Amino acid sequence: MIKLNNIVVKFGDFTALHDINVHVKEGEFFTFLGPSGCGKTTTLRTITGFIEPVSGSVVVKDRDITHVPIEKRNIGIVFQSYALFPTMTVYDNIAFGLKIQKLKKDEIDKKVRDIAKKVDLSDEQLQKAVSQLSGGQQQRVAIARALVTGPAIICMDEPLSNLDAKLRVQLRNELKKMQKDFGITTIYVTHDQEEALTLSDRIAVFNKGYIEQIGTPNEVYNFSKTEFVCNFIGDINRLSDEVVKQANAAGAKLDPAKHNYVRLERLHVNVEPRPGQVALDGVVTVREYYGLYIKYYIDLGSQTIKVIEKNDGVRIYEEGQAVQVILDPADVMAYEPTQEGEVAK
Amino acid sequence: MSQTLGKKLHPEWLLRVFGIAFFAYLFFGFMLLPCLNTLTSIFNTTNAAGERDPFAVIRFFMAGTMGKYVWNSLKLAVLLVITVNVVGISIVLLTEYFDIKGAKILRLGYMTTMIYSGVALVTGYMFLYASDGILTTALKNAFPAFNPNWFSGFNAVLFTMTFACTSNHMLFLRNAIRGIDYNTVEAARNMGANPFKVLWKVVLPTLIPTLFSLTVMTFITGLCAMSAPTLLGYDSINPEIVRLAGSSTADEAFPQARAALLSIILAMFTIVLLTVLSAYERKGHYLSVSKTKARLQKQKINNPVANVLAHIYAYVLFIIYMTPVVMIIIFSFQTYSAIRMKKLDLSHWTLINFFGQEDYQYLTSRGKYKTRVGSVSGVFSNEATLGGIKLSFILSALAAALACVIVVVAVNYMFKKKNKGSGVVLEYALLFPWLLPTILICYSYRTYFNSNAVWYVGNTNLYYAQNVRFLIVMAYTVTKLPFSLRMIKASFYTIDEELEDAARNLGSSPIRTFLRVKLPIILPSVLAVFALNFNALFTEYDMSATFASTYGTSYAMVIQAMCAEEGLYGYNINASGRRCASTVFIMLVSGLILYLVYGVGARDLGDRLEIRDRRRKRVEALRAKFSKGKAERADA
Numbered sequence: 006m007i008k009l010n011n012i013v014v015k016f017g018d019f020t021a022l023h024d025i026n027v028h029v030k031e032g033e034f035f036t037f038l039g040p041s042g043c044g045k046t047t048t049l050r051t052i053t054g055f056i057e058p059v060s061g062s063v064v065v066k067d068r069d070i071t072h073v074p075i076e077k078r079n080i081g082i083v084f085q086s087y088a089l090f091p092t093m094t095v096y097d098n099i100a101f102g103l104k105i106q107k108l109k110k111d112e113i114d115k116k117v118r119d120i121a122k123k124v125d126l127s128d129e130q131l132q133k134a135v136s137q138l139s140g141g142q143q144q145r146v147a148i149a150r151a152l153v154t155g156p157a158i159i160c161m162d163e164p165l166s167n168l169d170a171k172l173r174v175q176l177r178n179e180l181k182k183m184q185k186d187f188g189i190t191t192i193y194v195t196h197d198q199e200e201a202l203t204l205s206d207r208i209a210v211f212n213k214g215y216i217e218q219i220g221t222p223n224e225v226y227n228f229s230k231t232e233f234v235c236n237f238i239g240d241i242n243r244l245s246d247e248v249v250k251q252a253n254a255a256g257a258k259l260d261p262a263k264h265n266y267v268r269l270e271r272l273h274v275n276v277e278p279r280p281g282q283v284a285l286d287g288v289v290t291v292r293e294y295y296g297l298y299i300k301y302y303i304d305l306g307s308q309t310i311k312v313i314e315k316n317d318g319v320r321i322y323e324e325g326q327a328v329q330v331i332l333d334p335a336d337v338m339a340y341e342p343t344q345e346g347e348v349a350k
Numbered sequence: 351m352s353q354t355l356g357k358k359l360h361p362e363w364l365l366r367v368f369g370i371a372f373f374a375y376l377f378f379g380f381m382l383l384p385c386l387n388t389l390t391s392i393f394n395t396t397n398a399a400g401e402r403d404p405f406a407v408i409r410f411f412m413a414g415t416m417g418k419y420v421w422n423s424l425k426l427a428v429l430l431v432i433t434v435n436v437v438g439i440s441i442v443l444l445t446e447y448f449d450i451k452g453a454k455i456l457r458l459g460y461m462t463t464m465i466y467s468g469v470a471l472v473t474g475y476m477f478l479y480a481s482d483g484i485l486t487t488a489l490k491n492a493f494p495a496f497n498p499n500w501f502s503g504f505n506a507v508l509f510t511m512t513f514a515c516t517s518n519h520m521l522f523l524r525n526a527i528r529g530i531d532y533n534t535v536e537a538a539r540n541m542g543a544n545p546f547k548v549l550w551k552v553v554l555p556t557l558i559p560t561l562f563s564l565t566v567m568t569f570i571t572g573l574c575a576m577s578a579p580t581l582l583g584y585d586s587i588n589p590e591i592v593r594l595a596g597s598s599t600a601d602e603a604f605p606q607a608r609a610a611l612l613s614i615i616l617a618m619f620t621i622v623l624l625t626v627l628s629a630y631e632r633k634g635h636y637l638s639v640s641k642t643k644a645r646l647q648k649q650k651i652n653n654p655v656a657n658v659l660a661h662i663y664a665y666v667l668f669i670i671y672m673t674p675v676v677m678i679i680i681f682s683f684q685t686y687s688a689i690r691m692k693k694l695d696l697s698h699w700t701l702i703n704f705f706g707q708e709d710y711q712y713l714t715s716r717g718k719y720k721t722r723v724g725s726v727s728g729v730f731s732n733e734a735t736l737g738g739i740k741l742s743f744i745l746s747a748l749a750a751a752l753a754c755v756i757v758v759v760a761v762n763y764m765f766k767k768k769n770k771g772s773g774v775v776l777e778y779a780l781l782f783p784w785l786l787p788t789i790l791i792c793y794s795y796r797t798y799f800n801s802n803a804v805w806y807v808g809n810t811n812l813y814y815a816q817n818v819r820f821l822i823v824m825a826y827t828v829t830k831l832p833f834s835l836r837m838i839k840a841s842f843y844t845i846d847e848e849l850e851d852a853a854r855n856l857g858s859s860p861i862r863t864f865l866r867v868k869l870p871i872i873l874p875s876v877l878a879v880f881a882l883n884f885n886a887l888f889t890e891y892d893m894s895a896t897f898a899s900t901y902g903t904s905y906a907m908v909i910q911a912m913c914a915e916e917g918l919y920g921y922n923i924n925a926s927g928r929r930c931a932s933t934v935f936i937m938l939v940s941g942l943i944l945y946l947v948y949g950v951g952a953r954d955l956g957d958r959l960e961i962r963d964r965r966r967k968r969v970e971a972l973r974a975k976f977s978k979g980k981a982e983r984a985d986a
Contacts, residue, residue, distance in 0.1 A: 055851060076857035088848035092870035092955055101866075102856035134956035154856065 006031040006190050007052065007158060012061035014047055021047045023214045025061070029192060029207075034184055036193045038201040039211030040237065045194045048211070049160050052192065054078050065157060076105075081151030083161040087143050089135040095121075095146050096131040102154040120153045124183065140168050141176055148183060160192045165200060177203060198238045202226060210234045232264055232340040240311065241266050244337070247307030248285065252332055255283035263339040269313040271336035274301060274328050275320065284329045289322050303330055362860065369759065370772075376756070377779040379806050380824055384794035385786060388610045391797065395604045407607040416608060420615055423586040426507060426579075427572030433512040434568045435561065437667065438519030444664045446527045447553065448545075449648035451661065459668040462675050463517045465940040469577045469891040469906045470933045473913055474674040475510045476501075476581065477681070477929065484677055487692040506582040507575065513670060514578070515571055518564055526560040527553070532644035545649045559630070566627040573619055574787045576892040577906075581913055587612050588789050592895050595793055606797060613790040621785050675937075682930035686726050689926045703924070703931035707731040726924045729931045738908030742888050745819060745904070749826030750883035754876050756780075756827070757834040761842050762864060777835070784832035792825050792896035818902040825893050830883045837882075841875030874954075878947040885943045889936050905932075 007029040014022040022044045029035045037045035050056040052063055054075035062071045070078050089098050096117055103113040121131055124145040135143060144164060151159055164180075165173045181204050184191050195201050201208050202222040209219045210233075218230040229235030236243075244252070244265040252259055259265050278284050290309060291302040294316075301312045301322060312330060314320065322328055393404035411417065444450050445457040466474065478485045479501035489496045501509075530553060538548045576588040594609035651657040681689055682703050688695040689703075702708060708726040729735050760776050767773035783791060798804065799812035799821055812821045845868055853863040869876075894904035909932055912925035953961070 053855065055854075075854050080855070082852065082855045084848040084852055086846050086848050088846055088852035090849060090853075090867050090870075092867075092873075094955070094959070101853070101858070105857040105862070132959075134954065134959050136954055136956035137959065150852075150856070 006033070006066060007192070008062075008064040009048070009052070010062045010064065012048070012051055012058045012063070014044075014051060014056055014058050021214050022051070022058070025214075025216060027209055027216065027219065029190060031190055032188050034181070034191045034193065034204060034206045036195060036201040036205040036208045037211060038195060038198060038208050038237075040196055042213075043211040044214040045196075045209075045211045046162055047214075049162055049192060049194050052158075053080050053082055053160055079154075079156050079158075081154065081156035081159040083144075083147045083151050083159065083164045085163040085166055087147040087164070089143060089146055089150070091135060093135070094131070095126065095133055095135060095138065098135060098146055099131075099150045099153050101150065106154065116153055117149075120149045123186070124149045124152075140172055141179070144168075144176055144180075148180075152187065152189070156189070158190045158192065160194075162194045163196070166195070166197070173200075180204065202238070210237065212237075229338055232266075232343060235266050235338050235340070240269050242269065242272070242310045244310075245308040248305055248310070251285055251305065251307070252283050252334070255285070257283045257332065257334040257337075259334055259337055260339055262342075264342055266338045266340070267332060267336050269300070269311045271333065272310065272312040273331040274303070274312055274314055274322060276331050278331050279333075281335070282331050282333045284331055287328055287330050289324050289326045289328055292322065292324050301328075303328060305330065369763065373760065373776060373779065375806070376828075377782070380795075380828055381779070381782050381791075384798035385790060387798045388790065388794040389614055391610045392607050392614060395607045407604055407611050410603060410608065411611060416612070419585055419587045419590045419612060422504075422584065423573050423575070423588075423616075426504070426511075426575060426584070426586055427569045429508055430511055430515065430572035431565050431568050433508060434515045434519070435565060437512055438516040438523060438564065439561070440663070441516060441667060442519055442523045442527055443549070444660065444667075446524055446646070447549065447649060448660060449650045450664050452665075453648075456664055456668050457520075459672045460516065461520050462671055463514055464520065465937045465944065466675070466933055467514055467517065468889050469581070469909050470889055470936045471514050471674075472510055472578050472581045473909055473929050474678050474933050475506075476913060477926065478674050478677055479506070482692070484681075484692045485673075502583050504584055507578045507584045507586075510578050510582065511572065511575060515568055518567060522560055522564060523557060526557050528646060530556055530646050532646045535646070535649075536644075545651065548649070562630055563627060566623050570620055570623055570787075574616060574789060574892075576789070576895065577910075580891075580895065581910065587616055588787075588892065591616075591789050591793055592898075595796055595896060596898070609793055610797075613787065613793050616787045617785070617790050620787050624785060678930045678933045679937075682927070682934045684927075684930075686924050686927055689924075689930065702726065702728055703927035704728045704935070705730050727928070728924075729928050729935055732924075732928060734903075734911075735905075735908050735928055735932070738903055738905040741819070741903065742890075742894075742905035745822050745826060746884050746887035746890070749823045749830060749887055750880045752823070752827045753830040753834045753883055754838070754880045757831060757838045757879075758869075758872070758876060761835065761839050762868070764839070765842050777839075780831045780835045782832075783828050788825075788829050788892050789896060791829055792893045795821050795825050796896055813897075813899070816901045818897055818899050822893065822897050822902055822904070825897070826887050826890070829893070830887070834879050834883065837879045838872065838876060841872040845871050874951045878951050881943045881947045881951075885940050888939065908932075 007027070009025050009027040012022055012025040013020065025044075025048055027035075027048075037048055039045045047056060051058055054070070054073065058071065062069050064070070065078070065080075090101065093101070099117045099120060100113050103116055108116070117131070118128070121128075126142065126145055126149065130138065130142060135146060138146065147164065148159075161180075165176055168176065177200060193201075193204060202225075205222055207219060207221055208225050210217045210225055212231075212233045218225055218234045220228070220230075225234055226238050229238060235241060244259070244267060246261060249257075249259045249261050249265055253261070285305050287303040287305040287310075289301050290304050293300040293302075297316060298313050299316050299321065301314065302309050303312055310330065392407055395403055395406040397403040397406055441456075441460040445453045445460065450456065463471065477483055480486065481498040481501070483501070486496075486498050486501065490498050534552055535548050538552045539545075543551065574588055575586055576592075578584070579586040580589045580592075591609045591612050594605040594612070597605035599605065651660055680694065683699045683701065684695060684703075685698045685700050686702065686708075688698065700706065706726070706728045727735075729739070757780065760780055764773040764777055796813055799807065800814075802809050802811050804810075804812075810817060812818070849867055849871075850863055853867045854860075858866065889906050889909070890904065891906035891910065894902065894907050895910075898907060909929060912929040912932070
C-alpha cells in the first residue's frame with residue numbers, strides 16, 4: 006500500500022531522516038513512535054507532501070508520489086491542533102475540500118451529512134462554530150474533514166496530545182473503532198508509547214532520524230530489538246553489574262558483558278521461585294499505591310529496582326520490610342553495550 | 351529554457367515581482383528620498399551675498415532664537431512626563447488598586463479622553479477656560495479683577511496636555527496592574543507590610559517597565575506637540591516648523607532650511623528615545639511565575655484622613671476630566687445667543703448646532719437691517735464644516751484602508767519568508783516612519799513634492815491644487831504603517847500554521863487559502879486597526895496643518911478655524927456652536943468605533959452564532975406569545 010524507499014530528508018546540513026524504509030499494508034493502523042525530534046513527523050510530512058526528500062521515493066498503491074503536489078496525493082490529514090478553520094462552521098469546515106473539488110451543492114451536502122453521521126456529529130452540531138464544540142467533537146470534525154474527500158490514506162499527527170488524560174483514553178477507543186469501521190489505512194504519529202501500543206497493528210520506533218524497530222506492539226514491547234526501544238517502550242529496570250553478579254551467583258547465567266534489562270511486571274515479590282528462577286534479597290524502600298497494582302522500590306544492596314505487583318488486597322508489603330525479589334532470567338533482555346547517544350541502525 | 355520562462359511568468363512570480371517593485375517604490379519614493387531631501391536642504395543655504403554657505407543655518411541656530419523652540423519643546427516634554435505620570439498613575443491606582451467609592455463612574459470620566467482628543471479636546475478646554483470661555487467668563491463676572499487670559503501659553507498647554515495624554519495610562523498601566531498576582535500582595539501583607547508599603551515595594555516595581563514605556567511615549571508626545579501649542583499659543587518646535595514651511599526667503603532668512611533643521615533635531619531626539627525604549631524592552635518585562643494567579647482585589651485605605659483625601663483627589667480629577675465634556679454636550683444643544691453669552695438657557699434646547707440653518711440679521715454699515723441667509727448654521731449644514739468632514743472622512747478612510755492592505759500583504763509575505771532576509775528588510779522598511787516624527791515626514795513631502803522635478807511621480811507637483819489630497823493620503827498612510835504593522839503582525843501570530851497545511855492538503859491554492867482561511871481569522875484585527883487608524887486620522891491636526899491649503903482643509907483645520915473669534919461676517923458665525931456640536935460628533939464617531947472594535951469586533955464566530963441563536967429564540971418566544979394572545983382573544 007505505502008512504501009517508503011530509502012528516504013533521506015535534510016534541513017540544511019542537518020539530516021533529519023536517514024534512509025527510511027517502511028512498508029505499510031492496506032487497512033493497517035501503523036504508528037510512528039519516538040521521542041520529540043526523532044523524525045516521525047518529518048516522515049509523515051514526507052508522505053503527505055509537505056516535505057520533499059533529497060533522495061528515496063514514496064510509493065502509494067504502486068504509484069510513485071514523491072514529487073506529486075500535496076493536494077493531488079489523495080491523503081487525508083488530521084493535524085495535532087486539528088487545524089479546524091475557526092471562522093467557518095462545522096459544516097463549512099467539512100465541506101471545504103469538496104467545494105475546492107467544485108462538486109455540486111447537493112452532492113456536497115449529501116457527502117457532508119453522510120460523513121457527519123458516520124463520525125457521530127448531529128445536524129445541529131454541523132451549524133455550530135468549531136469553538137462551540139468539545140475537544141472530542143472537534144476531533145470528529147477533523148476526521149470527517151479528512152475523510153470526506155475519500156482519501157486512500159489518513160495521516161494523524163499526534164491528534165490526542167492536546168487533550169486531558171481521561172478524554173485521551175476515551176477518544177483513543179473511538180479512534181480505533183472509527184478506523185476499523187472505515188477500514189482506511191492509517192498512519193499515526195505519537196510520542197506516547199501507551200497510545201501506540203493500544204491503537205496500532207504495527208509500530209515503527211524512531212530514534213534520531215532512524216527506525217530502530219518495526220513490529221507489532223507485542224514484538225516491540227516484549228522483544229525489543231535495541232536498547233533504545235526497550236528503554237523507550239514502557240518502564241524497565243536495567244540490572245547493575247552487582248545485581249547481575251548476584252543473580253549469576255544464584256544460577257541465572259546472565260551475560261555480564263551486556264546490558265541486561267527486565268520489565269517491572271516480570272519481577273515478583275515473595276513468591277516461591279520456579280525452576281530456573283532466582284531469588285534476590287532486598288528491602289522495600291518506597292511503596293506507591295495505584296489501586297489496580299502496587300509499585301515497590303526494593304533496595305537490593307547495590308541497586309534499587311522497581312517491581313509491580315497486582316493488587317490482590319492480601320500481599321501488600323510495608324516500607325522497610327525485608328522481601329525476596331524473584332527474577333526469571335528468560336525475561337531478561339540483553340543488548341550489546343552502545344555508546345551514549347549511539348543509534349542502532 | 352521555455353520551462354524556466356514559463357515558471358517565471360507564473361502569476362505568483364509576477365505578483366511577487368510587482369510586490370517587490372511596489373514596496374521599493376513606496377520606501378524609496380515616499381519615505382527615504384523626501385526625508386533625505388530635507389536633511390540635505392539644511393546645507394543648501396546661501397548667504398546674503400548669494401553665495402553657497404552650507405553651515406549658515408547651523409550658525410543661525412547657534413546664534414539666534416531658534417534654540418528657544420527646542421528648549422521650549424524639551425521643557426514641555428520633561429514637565430509633561432512628570433504631570434502625566436502623576437495624574438496617569440493616580441487615576442489608575444484610584445480606579446484599579448484602591449477601594450474608592452464610585453470607581454466605575456470615575457473610570458468612565460477618566461476614559462473620556464479616549465473618545466475625544468487632539469484638536470477636539472483642546473478646543474473643548476478652550477471653550478471652558480479661554481478668555482471668552484464659560485468658566486473664565488463666570489470667574490470674571492464674579493471677580494472683575496480676574497485675568498481673562500490666564501489660560502494661555504505654557505501653563506495652558508501643560509494643563510491641557512496633561513489630561514489629554516493619560517489615555518495610554520488608562521489602557522496600558524491599567525492592564526499591567528490588573529495582571530499583578532494578588533497572592534504577591536497578600537504575601538507582603540502577611541509579612542506585615544501596610545497597603546502603601548505594598549504599593550511601593552511590590553506593586554509599583556512590577557509596573558516599572560510599563561511606566562518606562564509610557565514615559566518615553568509621553569516625552570515624545572510632548573516634544574512633538576502640535577495642536578495644543580498652536581491653539582494655546584506656545585512657541586515649540588512643531589508649530590514653528592509649520593510656520594516656517596509656509597514662509598519664504600523674502601520674509602526671513604532661509605526658513606525652509608530652518609524648518610528642516612528643526613525637524614531633523616526632532617527626529618534625532620525621537621530616534622534616541624526609541625532606541626533607549628527598544629533596548630529597555632529587550633530586557634523583558636516582569637512576568638508572573640504564578641500558575642494560579644489570583645485576581646487583584648481593591649485595597650482599603652485604613653487611615654480615615656488619607657481615605658477622605660484620596661476621595662477628594664479622585665473626584666477633583668473627575669471634575670477636571672468631565673467638566674469640558676459635559677459643558678460641551680450641554681452647550682451643543684443650546685441656542686446661538688446662549689453660547690455667545692456663555693450662559694445656559696434651560697428653557698431653549700435646539701439641534702441648530704448640528705443640522706440647523708437660520709437667517710441671521712445684522713446691522714450693516716449703512717444703517718439698514720439686512721437679512722443674511724444661512725448665517726447661523728450647524729455642523730451638517732455649514733458648507734465649510736461639511737466640506738472638512740467629507741474631506742477628512744474620505745482621506746482618512748482611504749489612508750486607513752491603504753495602510754491595512756499594504757501591511758496585510760507585507761506581513762503575509764514576511765510570515766512566508768520568516769527566516770529570509772527579504773522579510774526582515776520589508777519589516778524594517780515599514781517600521782522606518784516610526785523613527786521619524788510625523789512633522790518631518792509631512793514637511794519633507796511638502797517641500798520635496800512641491801516641484802515638477804520628481805520623475806517618479808510623473809513630474810507632477812503633488813502640493814499643487816487638488817494633488818495635495820493625494821499627498822495627504824500618502825502621508826497619512828505612511829505614518830500609520832508602523833502601528834498597523836505591529837498590530838496586524840501580532841494577529842498573524844494567532845494563525846495556527848497547520849491551518850495553511852490543512853487547506854493545502856484539501857487542495858486550496860495559496861491565494862484561496864489566504865482569502866478563505868487566513869484573512870477571515872485576522873479580519874477582526876485588521877478592521878480594528880482600520881477603525882483605530884481612521885479614528886486617529888479623522889480629526890488629525892498635525893499633518894493637516896503642515897499641508898494646509900485650500901484643497902486640503904481637513905476637519906481638524908475647520909475646527910481650528912472655529913476657534914477664531916466669532917465674526918459677524920463669513921462662515922464663522924455660530925463657530926462656537928458648531929465647535930461644540932463637532933466635538934459631540936467626534937465623540938460619537940470615536941465611541942462608535944471603539945464599540946465596534948472592542949465590542950462587536952472582539953466576537954468570534956461562536957459568539958456571533960450564539961447571539962444569533964439567542965435572538966432567534968427571543969423572536970420565536972415573542973411570536974409564540976403574540977399568537978397565543980391572538981388565539982385567546984379569538985376564543986374570547
